[in-house]
Amino acid sequence: MLTEQELIHYSRHIILPQIDEAGQEKIKQSKVLVVGMGGLGAPVAMYLAAAGVGHLYIADHDQVERSNLQRQIIHNLNSIGQNKVDSAQSTLKALNPWIQVTSIKQKLGDQELDDLLSKVDAVIDCCDNFKTRFAINRAAVKHQKPLVSGAAIRFEGQLAVFNYTDQSPCYQCLYQPDIQLDENCFDQGVLSPVVGTIGTLQATEALKIITAAGQVADGRLLIYDALNGDFRKIKVTKDANCAICGA
Amino acid sequence: MLTEQELIHYSRHIILPQIDEAGQEKIKQSKVLVVGMGGLGAPVAMYLAAAGVGHLYIADHDQVERSNLQRQIIHNLNSIGQNKVDSAQSTLKALNPWIQVTSIKQKLGDQELDDLLSKVDAVIDCCDNFKTRFAINRAAVKHQKPLVSGAAIRFEGQLAVFNYTDQSPCYQCLYQPDIQLDENCFDQGVLSPVVGTIGTLQATEALKIITAAGQVADGRLLIYDALNGDFRKIKVTKDANCAICGA
Amino acid sequence: MINVLFFAKYREQLNMDSLQLDADFSSVQSVIEALKNKGDTWHQVFTQSGLMIAVNQQMAKLNSPLKDGDEVAFFPPVTGG
């Protein structure tokens, strides 16, 4: 049951016929893991907190550095040197007192992800390296939980939902595990609001998964090119021989 | 000149060849007006502040209400009852100490907009009604300043850049001033991160205008439908008989 | 033949994202008249204020002429922020 203050807080959701009070209640009951409290994780966690996701698990083992503040709007000057999850947690609690936030400070390996995926309804991948991306995917497939994947660098972003149904592709149907690339923002840079666009699109897909509003954008990859303001959709199909999700 | 601390703060921009130190210096020298500190204005102001826009003018005559917190991530629990511009200003100053923020608390009419547009390099329209949107456009055309226009409601958003060059359409080339519609989030609702997506796209266009990186998305309207994750582009041409920007 | 697309709120209200009209239409206005006759919801959608129109991905008006094979898209105005 939503309290009277919650009904006011969420009134702009509840008036949407596709959400309604029942949908907001589902959002309140939901548990979501956000891996990475950097450029993507900042808007994902802030919007999911504002939107009322009842229990947010946030994971990051890094500390806030000055160069993060150019785009990681969940942190601020007072956060420099703090653990990212601690800084994030104070911002999130100030945005919404009705939600629970659990911080995970360690690096996530297969075991930690296995444990976490057993607890949540969905995982949002906001991390910055392929190794963790593949590990998150393995755990999501094992526990049959939807994975909302975002990535951004330079002026580019990508978005996809994996593992939404049995018929959906998984991350490894799209990306080969032998890929030799880990471009990061340190080497390559990133335009500040580009991470915001991909992160907010991830938050939107997460809310659609939780509430069953609209059509979840699975089975496709969205490519965003900020330099010419272009969005493209590429169809992604399940790979029957996928080592992770194949039969 | 950027100080040593600023060079660190903005290092992820400076490494981008399309931005470089010269581009970051342009961002520092720029003055941008953001009209509205609500759902769109929140991410616009936060990302432009983080990105280093040297002087932000933020305008809103409203106070923060609890129902704003579902999506207006620049405000928080402590902001309830405060003027939106005051709440926004403290968030922005905590994100970036190197920028100047000027708050405008009154409702903007033609005279105030005329004065403001004479001072800034671009205006970002994040307001919630057609009357103000047409007034902003009139002032932007008069002062030949680019207008980055965003709008969002329900699961829908629109984005366009007007008045970028002599050949660009203005807002009134697209929208007729006799339009009888002011749907707002109070009546219609809005999914929380949808305003974030449109706002971050507005911030990106603003940074492209300031730095001349990439191709500014003028002469077209981007339509976003969050329910099916669809983006569409519609070409918009200058109306030679436009009452505002026509010859 | 005209391909008709519905975006955003209109797509939701009509519960349909596209349809094909197998006839000749001289202008956008004549397409709208044909759609209005399809039922109450259709009539309601196509009498709303501010209806926006694109022909072949370019903004158009009620009196914009059409030719065989054109794509006509309808979408709502948005003012919220």
Added chain:
Amino acid sequence: MINVLFFAKYREQLNMDSLQLDADFSSVQSVIEALKNKGDTWHQVFTQSGLMIAVNQQMAKLNSPLKDGDEVAFFPPVTGG
């Protein structure tokens, strides 16, 4: 004839968003070989790790077959966050 599109980083590096190849190509791999021969930058772009490929807006592989009129798009992997 094959329409070739370049997205994101590749579009920037090649300073071109599309080109048309007026010949027959049996597979994506053969298109890549043809592009590599266009010069140093081209060779560099098409030997990068993780090159992603779409044929007619659907993900494809190096050995995906092609037919006349197909659209082949190349875009980079992205891992940052």
